[in-house]
Amino acid sequence: MADVAKLAGVSRTTVSFILNNVPDTNIPDATRQRVLQTARELNYMPNAQALNLATGKTMMIALVVRQTSEQMSGDAFAGEFIRGVTGVIEAENYHLVIHAAEPDARESTYGKLVRTHKVDGLLISSPLVNDQEVKLLYREETPIVLHGAPDTQDIPSVDVDNRQGAYMAVRYLIDLGHRRIGHISNAPFSYASSSDRLDGYCQALEEAGIPYDESLVLAGEFTASSGYEPMRALLDLPNPPTAVFVGSDMVALGAMEAIRSRGARIPEDISLVGFDDILYARYTMPPLTTVRIPAYELGRSAGDLMLKIIRGESLPGTRILLPTELVVRRSTIKCPA
Amino acid sequence: MADVAKLAGVSRTTVSFILNNVPDTNIPDATRQRVLQTARELNYMPNAQALNLATGKTMMIALVVRQTSEQMSGDAFAGEFIRGVTGVIEAENYHLVIHAAEPDARESTYGKLVRTHKVDGLLISSPLVNDQEVKLLYREETPIVLHGAPDTQDIPSVDVDNRQGAYMAVRYLIDLGHRRIGHISNAPFSYASSSDRLDGYCQALEEAGIPYDESLVLAGEFTASSGYEPMRALLDLPNPPTAVFVGSDMVALGAMEAIRSRGARIPEDISLVGFDDILYARYTMPPLTTVRIPAYELGRSAGDLMLKIIRGESLPGTRILLPTELVVRRSTIKCPA
DNA sequence: GCGGGTTACTAACGCGAGTTACTAATACCA
DNA sequence: TGGTATTAGTAACTCGCGTTAGTAACCCGC
The missing domain is CATH 3.40.50.2300 (Response regulator)
Known part of the structure; x- marks a missing residue:
């Protein structure tokens, strides 16, 4: 900046005023153009470090x-x-x-x-x-x-409206006639996203007059493999669910594997809804119904x-x-x- | 820093020397400890902006x-x-x-x-x-x-050794007895990764004495859907390949869909190798053989x-x-x- | 031709550190 | 006791910019 000032024949202050477009500073257009021109010629770039220090x-x-x-x-x-x-x-x-x-x-x-x-x-x-x-x-x-x-x-x-998303998903299953709907969470329920999604699940059930059955609710933990055991557990129930809402597509992948491992079919034997709409969701077999996060x-x-x-x-x-x-x-x- | 100096009864310079462990500065241990102590008491944190300006x-x-x-x-x-x-x-x-x-x-x-x-x-x-x-x-x-x-x-x-990875993949197919091996790239060949992987493919073929057949080589473009048409084209060949090396798992997903759409089976009718080892690769049907990138x-x-x-x-x-x-x-x- | 207002600037300080050059006080030695 | 090293510090400058306060030079009207 000092270089620009010297070359343009003005003070550093003036250069600063011009480059920052400071108002209420009477600088004639001739000077202004001259300074801008020399700044361009010297390819002047302000030093961000100094600027930071000065401005805070x-x-x-x-x-x-x-x-x-x-x-x-x-x-x-x-x-x-x-x-x-x-x-x-x-x-x-x-x-x-x-x-x-x-x-x-x-x-x-x-x-x-x-x-x-x-x-x-x-x-x-x-x-x-x-x-x-x-x-x-x-x-x-x-x-x-x-x-x-x-x-x-x-x-x-x-955040994304987790409660509303889960509500929509479960509501959709209910509208399809399902009454026995399981839930595998995306993460331990200490996470806000998990508990909010659980809330949405509960709200949809309640609205439809379906009693909450805690044996149908299990926790996943982010990964696909964490969805495997919970799904097996649901399938092993004396009265297994006809649909499961999984709080995460990744976890749903593990759930799908568990379902296949039992020889059950998706969606004929069990309907599955995921959450997130990860890239792979449309390439699973069958393609996964899910809740998209923007x-x-x-x-x-x-x-x-x-x-x-x-x-x-x-x-x-x-x-x-x-x-x-x-x-x-x-x-x-x-x-x- | 000035505060620390004042409270410890020394100059700012001394504080700077002590906090930065500047060598060849004769500061008695008593002073040193006193300054360090007051710095701790004031919870002194250096201002990164000033530090940047000073050090460059x-x-x-x-x-x-x-x-x-x-x-x-x-x-x-x-x-x-x-x-x-x-x-x-x-x-x-x-x-x-x-x-x-x-x-x-x-x-x-x-x-x-x-x-x-x-x-x-x-x-x-x-x-x-x-x-x-x-x-x-x-x-x-x-x-x-x-x-x-x-x-x-x-x-x-x-970078990852793309050539070596592709070589390994194709070499593996050759070792399985395949002689007619197609290739769908991960991206246009103007990308370094694509052309390197093509090189590896060619090298493996050459080593096995298999002539290069350009009708077997097509370009994908990052996405799963970009793998669909090329795979269909390979399957429609009068003498289709028995194995295909796809330069990307995502692209391979599209290829798998194309194969299924033709009623062909993986791997019985056609073997498939991907690249990247994306998280989903182990959950495709069948699970995808691929090249892992660290x-x-x-x-x-x-x-x-x-x-x-x-x-x-x-x-x-x-x-x-x-x-x-x-x-x-x-x-x-x-x-x- | 003198006071007041505008125009067109600039000197100088501050931001919070690192760093160099210098000094006052003490210790040691002959 | 005088001279020299060593010890223990400090004043002052720098980094590159924003910003405030101030000042010369000019113009205008009476």
Whole structure:
């Protein structure tokens, strides 16, 4: 910048004024053009580090994800979510820093990110249920957006409407005539997504006057293999379900294998609905009916909300819930009985 | 830092010396302990922005990915790769910035990242074949590591050994007695990965004395659906192959569908080998024989190489090729004829 | 031809560190 | 006792920018 100033025959201050379009500064057009021209000639690029120090902003936002992210690696969700976030924030000249949170570190490692002024805000995916650090940072006015967190806090958050999605799926099975409907969750019920999906399942049953039978509800744990045993257990019941709502397509893969291993047919003997609409869902045999999650849009919402918070435009306690969509394929059929 | 200095009754310089363990500075242990103690009491955290400006380093590394990344979204590769990179670089206090490259912008957007001192180095995934900007940045001594690039340049790069992986896969089919082996690529042959895998295919054929038949070689394009038509075309040949090596598991899914649509059986009528070992590969029917890519290790290698380059420890022209692994499942069988 | 207002700038400080060059006080030795 | 090393520090500069306060030069009207 000093070079530009010298070459254009003005002070550094003037160059700064011109390049930043500072208002109320009487600079004649001749000078302005001359400075802009020499800046172009010298291919001047502002030093972001100095700019950060002067303005106090880093123009960086961190996406904090769990290290052992079975949730993430299961499908294209992470990639799409990230695409959504970067799409929004890079348009405003922010950048995304990916930060792998230690799975069970005593002291959270992401607090340092904002306390050392490495990033301006935190996008935290699937925070631990009772993470005190998050609440502390929030009270310190750190811009924070949560994803996949329970709704108990007033910290801004985005998520997919898990309850509504599950409700839709189970409601669909009920409409097909099924009355005995099992459920295998995507994850242990301590996770917000699992318990919300269970809620939707229960709500649909209740609305249809079907009593809740806890022997029909079992927990999966992210992976396909975690769906195998629960499904076998359901099939071994004296009065097995005619349909099962699985809280995750990956887990449903294991369930399908279990069904095949028993010689039962999908959907003739048992209807199956998954959740997520992973890429493979349309290539299973038969193609899997499932609930689509708008991962890209979720990323956009998260990024957008973060920018609003940083600009101070956001109301406290904002929670954005994106609707899901039922994708009917061929793993579901009218209840035969 | 000034606060610490004042409270400990020393100058800021002394604090800086102590906290940074600067050698050859005669500071008695009493003073040292006192300063460290007050730093702890004040919960002092260095301001990364100021530190960056002073040292000239940003401690940030950018991962540049294509915006329209069918390659990335196809499976868990991206997530695993990123985990690998962050695992390595965060241990050295570096952070990873994800940057979505405009698909076909006139001027590359990632050059700015390093020219404005936002990041210290560039990890570029699947760069365009003739990206002049990359070469320019490299000549400017920017730390760069390429992934998924052709080997024609002396820019440091990491990749999986595509040629060897393809060779292994085709060699396996040949060992099973197949002589008429088709190939559907993972992407257009302008991509380095596709042409390398084709090379491996050719090498295996040549070694076995099987003449190359160009009617048996067709191009896929990342997605499952792109595998459908090529497979139909192979099946419609007057003398169809008894085995097909598909350069991507996703593409293989489409191929399997095509095979089923013709009423042919896998592997009895046609053996199939994929590439990538996506999560879903073991749940196809039948489970897919494929070539596993070590995505996590690839990420670690990339991060490690980047750190070495930044430290000036790397020899120019370093190219790291990680071996693949053949995963035999049930989509391949001895040639019946 | 003198005061007041505008125009067109610039000097200087601050952001929070790293770093160099220098000094005052003490210790040691002859 | 005088001279020299060593010890224990510090003042001041730098990094590249934003920003505030201030100032010369000119114009206008009376």
